[in-house]
Amino acid sequence: MPDAKFKESIKQALANPQLGGALGRFFEAYAPSRARVYEGMDFEALRTTIAAIKSQAAEHMEEMASRFTKEAEKRGAKVFLAKSGDEVKAYIAKLAQDKGVKRIVKSKSMASEEIHLNSYLEKQGLSVKETDLGEWIIQLAGQRPSHMVMPAIHMSKEEVTELFSKEVNERLEVDIPRLVKVARNELRKAFLEAELGITGANMAVAETGTLVLVTNEGNARLVTTLPPIHVAIVGLEKLVPKFADIAPVLQALPRSATAQQLTSYVTMITGTVPTLVEGGVQAKELHIILLDNRRTEMRADPVFKQALQCIRCASCLNVCPVYRLVGGHVFGHVYAGGIGTILTAWFNEMHNSKDIQGLCIQCGRCKEVCPGKIDIPELIVELRRQITEKAGLSLTQKLIFENMLTNRKLFHNMLRAASLAQKPFTGRGSMIRHLPLFFSKYSEFRSLPAIAEVPLRDRMDKLEQTVRVVPQGKAVFYSGCLIDFAYPELGEDVIKVLNQGGYEVVFPQGQTCCGAPAKYNGVHDVAVKLAKQNVEALSSVNAEVVISACPTCTVAIKHDFVKALQDDPEWGPKASALADKVRDFSHFILEKGLTNRTNQSNQAFPTTKVTYHDSCHLKRTLGISREPRTLLKTVPGLELVEMSESDMCCGMGGSYSLKFPELSAPILERKLKHIRESEAQVVAMDCPGCLMQISGGLDKQGRRVEVKHTAQILAEMLAKQNTN
Amino acid sequence: MREELFSLFKERAEMVSAEVHRVKDVQRAVEFIRKALSEIASAQPGETEALLLRGSLLEGVNPAELEQPGAKVYDDNFDRLAPGVMIGISQLDLAIADTGTLCQDATDVKKRLVSTLPSVHIALVPTGGLVANLAEALEKFQGQVPGYLAFITGPSRTADIERVLTIGVHGPERLIVLFIDEVGGGSLA
Numbered sequence: 001m002p003d004a005k006f007k008e009s010i011k012q013a014l015a016n017p018q019l020g021g022a023l024g025r026f027f028e029a030y031a032p033s034r035a036r037v038y039e040g041m042d043f044e045a046l047r048t049t050i051a052a053i054k055s056q057a058a059e060h061m062e063e064m065a066s067r068f069t070k071e072a073e074k075r076g077a078k079v080f081l082a083k084s085g086d087e088v089k090a091y092i093a094k095l096a097q098d099k100g101v102k103r104i105v106k107s108k109s110m111a112s113e114e115i116h117l118n119s120y121l122e123k124q125g126l127s128v129k130e131t132d133l134g135e136w137i138i139q140l141a142g143q144r145p146s147h148m149v150m151p152a153i154h155m156s157k158e159e160v161t162e163l164f165s166k167e168v169n170e171r172l173e174v175d176i177p178r179l180v181k182v183a184r185n186e187l188r189k190a191f192l193e194a195e196l197g198i199t200g201a202n203m204a205v206a207e208t209g210t211l212v213l214v215t216n217e218g219n220a221r222l223v224t225t226l227p228p229i230h231v232a233i234v235g236l237e238k239l240v241p242k243f244a245d246i247a248p249v250l251q252a253l254p255r256s257a258t259a260q261q262l263t264s265y266v267t268m269i270t271g272t273v274p275t276l277v278e279g280g281v282q283a284k285e286l287h288i289i290l291l292d293n294r295r296t297e298m299r300a301d302p303v304f305k306q307a308l309q310c311i312r313c314a315s316c317l318n319v320c321p322v323y324r325l326v327g328g329h330v331f332g333h334v335y336a337g338g339i340g341t342i343l344t345a346w347f348n349e350m351h352n353s354k355d356i357q358g359l360c361i362q363c364g365r366c367k368e369v370c371p372g373k374i375d376i377p378e379l380i381v382e383l384r385r386q387i388t389e390k391a392g393l394s395l396t397q398k399l400i401f402e403n404m405l406t407n408r409k410l411f412h413n414m415l416r417a418a419s420l421a422q423k424p425f426t427g428r429g430s431m432i433r434h435l436p437l438f439f440s441k442y443s444e445f446r447s448l449p450a451i452a453e454v455p456l457r458d459r460m461d462k463l464e465q466t467v468r469v470v471p472q473g474k475a476v477f478y479s480g481c482l483i484d485f486a487y488p489e490l491g492e493d494v495i496k497v498l499n500q501g502g503y504e505v506v507f508p509q510g511q512t513c514c515g516a517p518a519k520y521n522g523v524h525d526v527a528v529k530l531a532k533q534n535v536e537a538l539s540s541v542n543a544e545v546v547i548s549a550c551p552t553c554t555v556a557i558k559h560d561f562v563k564a565l566q567d568d569p570e571w572g573p574k575a576s577a578l579a580d581k582v583r584d585f586s587h588f589i590l591e592k593g594l595t596n597r598t599n600q601s602n603q604a605f606p607t608t609k610v611t612y613h614d615s616c617h618l619k620r621t622l623g624i625s626r627e628p629r630t631l632l633k634t635v636p637g638l639e640l641v642e643m644s645e646s647d648m649c650c651g652m653g654g655s656y657s658l659k660f661p662e663l664s665a666p667i668l669e670r671k672l673k674h675i676r677e678s679e680a681q682v683v684a685m686d687c688p689g690c691l692m693q694i695s696g697g698l699d700k701q702g703r704r705v706e707v708k709h710t711a712q713i714l715a716e717m718l719a720k721q722n723t724n
Numbered sequence: 725m726r727e728e729l730f731s732l733f734k735e736r737a738e739m740v741s742a743e744v745h746r747v748k749d750v751q752r753a754v755e756f757i758r759k760a761l762s763e764i765a766s767a768q769p770g771e772t773e774a775l776l777l778r779g780s781l782l783e784g785v786n787p788a789e790l791e792q793p794g795a796k797v798y799d800d801n802f803d804r805l806a807p808g809v810m811i812g813i814s815q816l817d818l819a820i821a822d823t824g825t826l827c828q829d830a831t832d833v834k835k836r837l838v839s840t841l842p843s844v845h846i847a848l849v850p851t852g853g854l855v856a857n858l859a860e861a862l863e864k865f866q867g868q869v870p871g872y873l874a875f876i877t878g879p880s881r882t883a884d885i886e887r888v889l890t891i892g893v894h895g896p897e898r899l900i901v902l903f904i905d906e907v908g909g910g911s912l913a
Contacts, residue, residue, distance in 0.1 A: 150887070184894060261739075
C-alpha cells in the first residue's frame with residue numbers, strides 16, 4: 001500500500017477545485033484539438049521518424065555532444081559538459097561573479113528546474129526572474145511547476161491576482177488580460193536591466209551547433225537578445241544529429257503540446273550574435289551547458305534508454321486519466337505524469353518513484369499519443385519490477401503472490417471457499433451490497449460481484465456442447481480468473497457461441513491466473529512461474545485456436561508470456577507457438593464469420609440502444625475496436641450509439657481500484673456519466689474486468705442500464721434464433 | 725502555385741490572429757504603411773512613435789514619407805528607441821505557407837529589437853519569399869546557418885492563466901503582415 005503522506009497529497013489534490021476546473025476543461029478540449037491539428041498528417045510515420053532521430057542521437061550521445069561542442073565553438077560559443085546539477089550551478093555562479101552579474105532573467109527551462117537552479121543562485125545573492133508567465137507565477141508563489149508545458153495550470157486567476165497584487169503593491173482586479181499586461185510591464189524592466197539571460201533548449205543540433213527554442217510569449221527572444229551574456233542549459237537528450245532533423249520534431253512538438261500548428265516563436269541560435277552594450281554593438285557571450293545528470297547512464301540501460309526519445313511535449317500528461325484528477329504536484333518532483341515518473345526515477349532518485357509509479361493505471365493512452373514512440377506503461381512496469389526487486393514484497397504480498405497465486409490448487413480452493421464465506425453478504429441479484437466492514441472502504445463507489453458457487457472449471461464436465469453446424473475443429477478456452485470464478489455464465493456463453501460456430505471447446509484444467517496482477521505489481525518471478533504453468537496447460541491440447549474473452553489475459557498470452565520466457569530455450573518457443581494461436585473472442589468470431597452461419601435475418605426494427613465501451617488492453621494493445629462493433633451491428637433489434645470518450649479507461653485496472661479507490665471512483669464516475677448521456681439501455685464491452693467495474697458502479701447508483709459482454713449479447717441472439 | 729501558397733499562408737496566419745495584406749508594389753506598400761500609422765495614431769492619445777528598419781524593399785524610402793499627423797517615424801538610435809516606441813516596421817525573408825509563419829535571418833540585433841519590443845509589428849515580406857513548409861525554409865539555410873534564425877507565427881500569446889488565450893505578453897500584440905509582389909521593378913509573384 002502507498003504510504004500515508006503520499007495518500008494525503010492525493011487527497012489534497014482531489015480537493016483542489018482548480019484541478020477539476022481549468023485542468024478538467026483543458027483535458028476535455030485537448031483530445032479533439034490535438035486530433036484536428038494532426039488532420040491530414042501521417043502521425044505514425046512522423047513519430048517513427050522522430051523516434052529514429054532521437055534513438056540514434058541517444059545511442060551516440062557522447063559523439064553528438066562532442067560534434068555539437070566543436071561546431072558551436074567554431075561559431076564562438078563556449079560549451080561545458082556538466083556531469084551533475086552541482087557542476088551547472090558552480091559554473092553559472094562563477095560566471096556571474098567574474099562578469100559582475102547581479103540580475104538574471106530566465107526563459108522556461110525544465111533542466112534548470114530539475115537541478116533547482118533558482119534557489120541556489122538566489123542564495124548567492126543574485127536576482128533571478130523567471131519570464132515565462134506561468135513560471136513567473138509559480139516563482140512568485142514559491143511552488144514547483146505542475147506541468148512541463150503549462151507550469152501554473154493548477155492555479156486559479158484569483159490566486160494569480162493575489163500574487164500579482166502583492167508584487168506590484170496595488171489592488172488588482174481579477175481580469176486575465178489586465179493581469180497579463182501587468183506581467184508584461186513588470187518583466188519588461190527586468191529584461192532591460194539584466195546582465196545575464198538563461199534559457200533551456202528544445203533541441204541542440206550536432207551538425208551545426210544550433211540551439212532551437214520554442215516559445216509562445218516571446219520571452220526567449222528577449223532573454224537571448226537583451227542581456228549581453230546568454231547561458232543555455234541543455235539536457236543531453238536534446239541533441240539531434242542534423243539540421244534537417246529540426247523539421248519533423250517541430251512538426252510534432254507544438255501540435256502534441258498545445259494543439260498548435262507552430263508556436264508563435266521559434267528561435268535558432270548558432271554561435272555568438274551581436275548584442276547591444278553601452279555605446280554600441282558587440283558579440284554576445286554564449287555559454288552552452290550540456291547537462292548529463294544520469295542521462296548517459298540511462299542511455300546505457302537497455303530498457304530505459306527509450307525514455308531519451310522524449311521531446312517534452314507533455315501529451316502523456318494531457319491524456320492521462322489519473323493526471324487529470326490529481327495534477328502534477330503529487331508526482332513530487334518537477335517532472336509529472338507518465339514520463340515524469342520515469343524521468344524522476346533517473347534524474348532524481350529511484351526511491352522517489354516508489355509511490356508515484358503506482359499512480360499509473362496502465363490504460364496505455366499515453367503510449368498511443370507519444371510523438372517519441374515511448375512505451376511509457378511498459379517502462380513503468382519495469383520500474384515497478386526494479387523497485388519491488390530491491391525493496392522486496394510485504395508479508396501480505398508475499399503470501400498472496402508467492403504462496404497462493406503460484407499454487408494453482410490452493411488458489412482455486414481458496415476462491416471456492418470464498419464463495420461460501422461471502423454468502424450472507426450477497427444482496428439483490430449477484431451483487432454484494434454490504435461487504436464486511438474491513439472491505440467496505442474499497443467498494444463504497446461500486447458493488448462487487450459475488451464469487452460464483454460453482455466456478456466454470458467445475459461446470460465443464462457437465463456442460464453439454466452441441467455443435468449444430470459443420471464441425472470446424474477444436475478451440476481451447478482460456479477463461480481467466482474473473483470469468484472462471486465471478487462470471488462462469490459468461491464463460492458458458494462464450495462456449496455456446498463457439499459451439500454454434502462449429503467449434504468444440506476444451507477447457508484444460510491446468511490453466512490458472514494469467515499473472516497480470518503479478519506483472520502489474522512488479523513481481524516478475526511469479527509472473528514467469530504462472531506463464532509456464534499456463535503455457536504447459538494450454539499447449540496440452542491440440543487445437544486450432546486458443547480463445548480468451550478477457551483482453552488482459554489475451555495480452556498476457558500474446559505478449560507477456562513470450563517476453564517473460566524469451567530467453568528460456570525450452571519455454572521460449574512454446575510460448576511463441578501459443579502466442580500465435582491465441583485470439584480475443586470478438587476478433588475470432590468476426591474473423592471466422594461464426595455468427596453469420598446461423599444468422600438468417602437482421603430485419604428486426606431496432607428497439608434497443610447499445611453503446612460500446614472500449615477496454616484499454618483490447619483497443620490499445622491488441623488494436624481491436626472495430627470487430628465487436630461490427631458484431632453488435634449484426635444483432636437484430638440493436639442500434640449502436642457511441643458514447644463520448646468511449647476508449648477512456650473505466651478506472652478498474654485490476655488491483656488498482658483497491659490500491660487507489662479514491663482515483664478509481666472518479667474515473668468510473670466519468671465513464672458512467674458518458675454512458676448515461678448516450679441514452680443507451682445496454683452498455684457492451686469485451687472485458688470482464690471492465691464489466692465488474694461498470695456494472696458495480698451502475699448498481700451502486702441504482703441505474704437500470706444493462707452491462708454485457710459481447711459474448712453474452714451474441715449468445716442471446718443465437719438462443720432466440722434457435723427457438724424461432 | 726504562388727497564389728495557392730499565399731491563400732494558405734493567409735488562412736493559417738489569420739487563424740493565429742495575424743493580419744495579412746498584400747500589395748502590388750513598393751509605392752502601394754508605402755501608402756499601406758501610412759494608412760496603418762494614421763489609423764493607429766488616431767486611436768492613441770498623444771504622439772505615436774514608429775521605428776523603421778529599412779530592408780531592401782524600402783530602400784530609399786525616407787521616414788518622413790511615412791509620417792502622418794500624430795505619427796512620428798524614426799530610423800536610428802535603435803537601442804534607445806526600441807523599448808519605447810509603439811510600432812516597429814521591418815522586412816522578413818520568407819513566409820511559410822502551411823503554418824502561416826514568417827522567417828528571418830535576425831542576426832542583426834536591430835532586426836530583433838524592432839520586432840520584439842514594440843506592441844505592433846508591421847512585417848514586410850516579398851511575395852516571392854513564400855515557401856510551402858518549414859522543411860523547405862530550413863533547406864535554404866542548410867550549409868550556412870545564420871547566427872540568429874527567427875520564426876514568427878502570429879502575435880505573442882499565452883494561456884498560462886487558466887488556459888485563457890491572451891494575446892501580447894512579451895512580444896507584439898499585433899502582427900501586420902504585408903506581402904509585396906513586385907520587388908525592384910520585377911514581379912516575383
